[in-house]
Amino acid sequence: MKDSEILERIRKGDESALDYLYKKNYKMMTKLVINNNGSEDEAKDVYQEALIVFWQKVTSGNLMLSSKISTFLYSICQNLWRKELERKSRMSNEEKDAEEEMDFDRQERIEVINRCIGQLGETCRRILTYYYFDNLSMHDIADVLGFANADTAKTKKYKCKKELDELIKSKYKASDFMD
Amino acid sequence: MNQEYQHSEIIEAYLRNTLSVEQKVDFEELVRQDPLLYNEFVLQQDIVSGLQSHRKEQLKSRLNQVDVSSPAQLGGVGAVGVWLAGATLAGLLGWFAYTGFHDTKNASPKISMVQAVPEQAEASAPELARDANTEEAAGNTSEKVKAPKARKKNSIPRKAKTSKAVKTTVAAGEAAQILPGSDVPETPTEKMDSDVALQKPPVASYNGKTEAQNRLNVVDNTNNRLKLHYYYQNGRIALLGFERGYTFLNVPAENTTYLFYEDNFYKLNLNQFRPAPIKDVMVTDAAVIESLRKLVENRN
Numbered sequence: 195m196k197d198s199e200i201l202e203r204i205r206k207g208d209e210s211a212l213d214y215l216y217k218k219n220y221k222m223m224t225k226l227v228i229n230n231n232g233s234e235d236e237a238k239d240v241y242q243e244a245l246i247v248f249w250q251k252v253t254s255g256n257l258m259l260s261s262k263i264s265t266f267l268y269s270i271c272q273n274l275w276r277k278e279l280e281r282k283s284r285m286s287n288e289e290k291d292a293e294e295e296m297d298f299d300r301q302e303r304i305e306v307i308n309r310c311i312g313q314l315g316e317t318c319r320r321i322l323t324y325y326y327f328d329n330l331s332m333h334d335i336a337d338v339l340g341f342a343n344a345d346t347a348k349t350k351k352y353k354c355k356k357e358l359d360e361l362i363k364s365k366y367k368a369s370d371f372m373d
Numbered sequence: 374m375n376q377e378y379q380h381s382e383i384i385e386a387y388l389r390n391t392l393s394v395e396q397k398v399d400f401e402e403l404v405r406q407d408p409l410l411y412n413e414f415v416l417q418q419d420i421v422s423g424l425q426s427h428r429k430e431q432l433k434s435r436l437n438q439v440d441v442s443s444p445a446q447l448g449g450v451g452a453v454g455v456w457l458a459g460a461t462l463a464g465l466l467g468w469f470a471y472t473g474f475h476d477t478k479n480a481s482p483k484i485s486m487v488q489a490v491p492e493q494a495e496a497s498a499p500e501l502a503r504d505a506n507t508e509e510a511a512g513n514t515s516e517k518v519k520a521p522k523a524r525k526k527n528s529i530p531r532k533a534k535t536s537k538a539v540k541t542t543v544a545a546g547e548a549a550q551i552l553p554g555s556d557v558p559e560t561p562t563e564k565m566d567s568d569v570a571l572q573k574p575p576v577a578s579y580n581g582k583t584e585a586q587n588r589l590n591v592v593d594n595t596n597n598r599l600k601l602h603y604y605y606q607n608g609r610i611a612l613l614g615f616e617r618g619y620t621f622l623n624v625p626a627e628n629t630t631y632l633f634y635e636d637n638f639y640k641l642n643l644n645q646f647r648p649a650p651i652k653d654v655m656v657t658d659a660a661v662i663e664s665l666r667k668l669v670e671n672r673n
Contacts (some may be wrong), residue, residue: 207434209432212432212435212436213436213439216436216439216441216642217439217440217441220441221441242433242436242437244431245436246429246433249432273643300419303416303419304419304422304423307419307420307423308423308426308427311424311427319427322424323424323425323427323428323431324428326389326421326424326425326426326428327425327427327429328428328429329389359381359420362416362420362528373462
């Protein structure tokens with residue numbers, strides 16, 4: 195399959211094209227990390243991260259690719275692995291404690307949000323993640339989810355977001371009284 | 374309520390980076406001055422961040438399900454699909470060979486393909502591997518193959534010591550068959566003496582009419598003036614000025630041997646007894662090229 199076809203399919207949110215790309219370049223990309231002091235798990239993580247960055251760029255229409263996809267992926271992997279090595283280096287330089295400091299309230303809130311996302315219906319979850327992560331247009335969301343048109347998708351997205359907001363706020367208020 | 378809606382709209386626009394520079398500055402100023410708006414903004418930021426993390430995990434989980442050990446196929450076509458495609462292609466080629474090239478008196482509806490690599494110095498006795506059932510299915514019982522040995526299909530040809538040796542036969546129809554073709558021991562080209570080379574043991578043939586074609590294959594690179602020439606001598610093909618990597622495609626039903634070299638096909642003339650450039654016999658018919666190309670690809 196040609197790069198142009200892969201890009202077109204990803205742009206429309208076709209996840210099977212992502213599977214294809216993942217499989218096709220797996221050995222080359224993971225080798226990059228493994229040959230540079232990385233473990234197999236780290237190599238896999240880096241490659242998956244790189245592929246997701248690539249996915250997000252393509253679906254959101256923010257990518258003008260002037261090279262082969264594999265070349266582009268390779269450079270993302272290189273950057274991610276370089277950053278990871280730098281992070282590891284900092285961690286070993288007694289900055290570990292400072293790195294791990296977290297805002298407890300915020301962490302708790304993120305957990306509440308994640309639980310609420312999990313409580314949404316499948317369709318709502320998909321609409322919201324396609325919109326906020328993939329940056330798919332309402333037209334593409336309608337196509338992927340089989341809605342009549344972009345307006346239907348927009349209305350559904352509004353209702354789903356409202357449902358999520360209310361769910362989270364209700365949990366918040368309840369938890370405020372827990373103590 | 375209306376103000377709350379307006380706030381959620383502008384917060385979303387800010388988080389999705391769709392505001393102009395001026396609008397951004399105005400919004401940030403507003404957030405600084407209004408603690409309630411600030412709280413709402415931070416909450417919305419976390420919600421969007423949560424949705425993004427959720428989607429990321431979902432994609433990662435999907436990728437973790439992908440089997441990376443087998444070759445990539447789009448649309449979920451797995452090994453079975455590949456096998457079916459190969460079987461279909463072999464069937465089509467068989468039909469093509471039977472209906473297109475079939476000579477009712479003499480020919481067998483089989484196509485053999487042999488790739489020869491001229492650097493194989495180790496000798497091996499020519500062998501013929503065949504499947505008796507296939508022979509019967511072809512309905513060609515009157516012309517039996519005079520093979521020195523018979524083996525079951527899918528058996529491994531000898532000459533395993535040579536790393537470059539590739540020898541594949543595609544049977545037209547149901548089953549694969551390993552045929553001798555260029556299975557003649559070959560001598561390193563720089564030491565080749567054509568007279569000596571021509572006295573190699575004859576190669577078994579499964580069809581009397583194509584025996585000459587199956588007697589291979591002399592490569593002579595000693596004459597620099599004769600590049601990419603060929604001729605038949607004593608029923609054997611001699612190639613002049615070739616590098617490694619040529620492949621012979623025997624089509625018995627058509628009583629023809631094709632040469633595949635550097636991405637071109639050449640239809641060798643059995644009556645060519647003097648060296649002639651192969652470019653004179655280059656195949657240009659697109660349909661023939663296509664079917665031969667499929668035959669070459671099918672060997673893999």
